[in-house]
Each structure stands twice: as C-alpha cells, then as structure tokens.
Amino acid sequence: KALDAVRDGGRVAYPHGVEPEPRMRSGLTLHAYDGDPDPETIRKLNQLIEAGPFEVHVAQVFPLDQAGEAHRALERHHLGKLALRPSAA
Incomplete structure (x- = not known):
C-alpha cells in the first residue's frame, strides 16, 4: 500500500532483506x-560496548519446539527481539 502512495516518477529505497x-x-x-x-558509527558502537554491560531487550522467548511459531511472529x-530457548531452564 505504501508504494501506491508514491507518485509516478518517484524513487523508493529499501534495505535488503525486506520480506515480502x-x-x-x-x-x-x-x-x-x-x-x-x-567508521564513525562503528567507533561509537565500540565505545558503547567498552563502556560496560548493556541489556538486550527481548520481547518474547519461544521454546525450541515452537520455532515455527517464532518464525510466524517474524513474518508478521x-x-x-525474539529468542529461542534450546531447553527448558
């Protein structure tokens, strides 16, 4: 639908990996x-990493046997972030 809003002669750029x-x-x-x-972005990221612990926010964790449901969540x-837990812990 978004492309329908672009006028004729318009240009659209999108990152590789967009599905569909x-x-x-x-x-x-x-x-x-x-x-x-x-390089400046990489330098800033390295400074953040070296500054100490940081937290990755995981929205949902799926048991490994629900990998299919995790994949469907990505498709939606x-x-x-989504994570798969390999075993019950």
Whole structure:
C-alpha cells in the first residue's frame, strides 16, 4: 500500500532483506541497499560496548519446539527481539 502512495516518477529505497520484497509498479524506481555503517558509527558502537554491560531487550522467548511459531511472529513483522530457548531452564 505504501508504494501506491508514491507518485509516478518517484524513487523508493529499501534495505535488503525486506520480506515480502516491494512489488514493482510502472512509473517507480525501486532500489535495494546494504546498510553499511560508516567508521564513525562503528567507533561509537565500540565505545558503547567498552563502556560496560548493556541489556538486550527481548520481547518474547519461544521454546525450541515452537520455532515455527517464532518464525510466524517474524513474518508478521513482529517488533522487538525474539529468542529461542534450546531447553527448558
């Protein structure tokens, strides 16, 4: 639906890995890109890592036997990190 809102002659850029891939429409130019961070971004990330512990926020944890449901959550464009737990702990 978002592409339908782009005027003829418009350009759309999207990161590789978007599923489903945007469908081409006449009058548009689509371009996929790799999000390569610049050296300054890498430097800032390294500073954060070296600064000490940080917390990764996991939205939902699935037991390994529910990997299919975890994958379906990803397909629904689930927001947040998902994790699989290999064994009951």
